[in-house]
Amino acid sequence: MYPSTGVSAQSTTEWSTGLCDCTKDWSTCCLTCWCPCISFGRMAEVIDKGTTSCVGGGTIYxxxxxxxxxxxxxxxMYRSKLRQQYMLPEEPCTDCLVHVCCELCAFCQEYSELKYRGIDPSLGWQQNVAKQNQGVVMPPVGPGEMKR
Known part of the structure; x- marks a missing residue:
């Protein structure tokens, strides 16, 4: 289950920002330049839907x-997973080449893409899901009613 994004993964097949648009979001740019392991860990947790923790992903990185x-x-590998989840094109070149040549710019682009889609990587996976489900109300179950 993905947090509500307001943007259909089917409808948008282009990146929301370019690879070199790092300075469009200064907070992400600064975090990525000074602590890339934190921005990577946050993205890894969200991209892996909570199976990888922020601390675990950042530490491995x-x-x-x-x-x-x-x-x-x-x-x-996480850029590839993100692209597959949102059907984004592999541009301007292969994912590995983007990360070898412009890793910090790639992090900024990926982090911004998640934010564009309504996911705040700084909250983590669980809080993003909770934020999405905030408006969902479950019907009450009375005593003695049949339950499944």
Whole structure:
């Protein structure tokens, strides 16, 4: 279940921002430039629908960055998942090449895409789902009524 976005995944097949539009959202740009592991962790949790925690995704990214230097191979998988979820084009080149050459710009673009679709990565998956379900009211069940 995706949080309500107001934008149908079927209706929009273009990215909401360009790869080099990092400065359109200064808060995302600054977070990504100074703490990419945090912005990546937040996105990973939302893209994986809560199966990956923000801390877990960010920690793996940070360890790969510090000790192996190929964190972009890990992060490009999440760009692919995001593209598949919203049927976005693989542009301007392959996901891995985007992350190898412009990883921080890719993070800004992906983070902004989630925000554009009504998902706030800073809230995490559970809070985004709760926010979506806030207006949903379940009918009351009286005592002795049949339950399934």
């Amino acid at each position: 940070m360890i790969l960055c510090w000790f192996a230097g190929f964190q972009c191979l890990y992060s490009c």
